[in-house]
Amino acid sequence: MEANRDAALKCRALAEKYLREGNKAKCLSLCDKAERLAGGSLAGVDRLRTLASASTGGAAAREAASKPAATPAKAAFTxxxxxxxxxxxxxxxxxxxxxxxxxxxxxxxxxxxxxxxxxxxxxxxxxxxxxxxxxxxxxxxxxxxxxxxxxxxxxxxxxxxxxxxxxxxxxxxxxxxxxxxxxxxxxxxxxxxxxGGGYPQQHVRRRTQRRAPPPQDWRQQVAQLIPLLFLCLIMFGNSGSLYDPPFSLKRTAKFRHERLTRSRGVVPDIRYYVADGFSAKHARDGYALRRQEQNVESEYQTHLRYGCFSARQRYSQFKNAAQFSPRRRELMERADAIDMSDCDLLEEYFGVR
Structure with missing residues (x-):
C-alpha cells in the first residue's frame, strides 16, 4: 500500500510536468492513474484536473466534465x-x-x-x-x-x-x-x-546575474513535496488542531537548548531550539529524532517562504509606487534596500526561487 502511495505521488508530479508543458490530455490521464493508485482522492489532483480541463477540448474535456457525475461523493459537503x-x-x-x-x-x-x-x-x-x-x-x-x-x-x-x-x-x-x-x-x-506551489511568475523579482537552474526531474519534484505533505498530514491530524511542535526556530525561555539537524534525509545544519527533556524523549531514538527534524525542516521552509513572500510584496509596492511618483529615486533605493535573505536561503536550502 505504501508502494502504491509512492507511485501515486510520482504520477501526480508527472501530471504537473505535462500540465506545464501544455500536454493537457496526458495530464488528465496521469491524474486518473494517480487516484487509482492512491485508492481514492489525492490532494492536489482535483486542482490539476480542473486546470487541464479548462483549456482541453474534445473527448478529454467531455470526460473531465462528466467526472463529477460519476463520482458524486467528491461534490459532497458536511x-x-x-x-x-x-x-x-x-x-x-x-x-x-x-x-x-x-x-x-x-x-x-x-x-x-x-x-x-x-x-x-x-x-x-x-x-x-x-x-x-x-x-x-x-x-x-x-x-x-x-x-x-x-x-x-x-x-x-x-x-x-x-x-x-x-x-x-x-x-x-x-x-x-x-x-x-x-x-x-x-x-x-x-x-x-x-x-509548496511556488510563486506566480509575475510576482517574482528577477535576478539576472544568476543562471537558471537545470530542469528538475520527477524524483526531485517528489522529494520537494514530501516535507510539505508531511506538514499537511500533521495539521489535519488531531481533529484539525494546530500542531504544537516540541521545538522552536528561535531561542525562547522554554526552548533554550540549541541543536542542528543531522538526521538522514533531512537538510543539514538547520538551527533549532528544544526544551528540557527533549533528548530523553526524542534524541535517543533515531527514528523519533528523524521525525522531529523533518518537522523542523518543514517549519523552516514555511518560515522562509513567508519571509520571502513579505519581502517581495514590499519590493513590488515600492517599485510600483516609484513609477508615478516624483520621489522615484528614493522609492527605488528603498526597494533595493529590502532584505531578501529569506529568498536566498529558500533557494540555497530548498531550491525554490
Missing part, C-alpha cells in the same frame, strides 16, 4: 463545513482579525498559524460547501493585509477606507473584492506560497 463557511462570511463584517479568529495584539507567528489552519480547511479542493470559495478569499485577504506591517498599520488606522492625500481622515470605501491585495496576489497564489 453540515459542519456549511456552518464553518457561514461563520467566516459573518466574521467578514467584523474585520480581518475576526476572519482569522485572532486578537488585534496577535504577532506574526500567530497570524501565520491562523491562516495556515484556515486555508487548509477552506481550500476549494477540501471544502465544497456553498460560498466556500468566498470564505477562502476572505481568509486570503485577511492574511495579505495583516501579514504586511505597513498594510496592517493602515488597516488599524482606517479599516478598509483610504485616506485623502496628505490628510489623516478617510476618503472613500474600496470597491468590493478590492483592497490591499486584490491586484497583487490571488488567494490561490498565497496558498501555493505556503504549501
Amino acid at each position: 453540515p459542519q463545513q456549511v456552518e464553518a463557511v457561514k461563520k467566516v462570511i459573518a466574521a467578514k463584517r467584523r474585520g480581518h482579525y475576526a476572519v482569522l479568529g485572532i486578537e488585534k495584539t496577535a504577532d506574526e507567528d500567530q497570524i501565520k498559524r491562523a491562516y495556515r489552519k484556515l486555508a487548509l480547511k477552506f481550500h476549494p479542493d477540501k471544502n465544497r460547501a456553498p460560498d466556500a470559495d468566498e470564505a477562502f478569499k476572505c481568509i486570503g485577504l485577511a492574511f495579505a493585509t495583516l501579514s504586511d506591517k505597513d498594510k496592517r498599520r493602515h488597516y488599524d488606522m482606517y479599516g478598509d477606507d483610504e485616506p485623502e492625500p496628505g490628510m489623516g481622515v478617510p476618503r472613500r470605501r474600496r470597491p468590493p473584492g478590492g483592497g490591499v491585495y486584490a491586484d497583487e496576489m490571488s488567494p490561490e497564489d498565497i496558498f501555493n506560497m505556503f504549501f
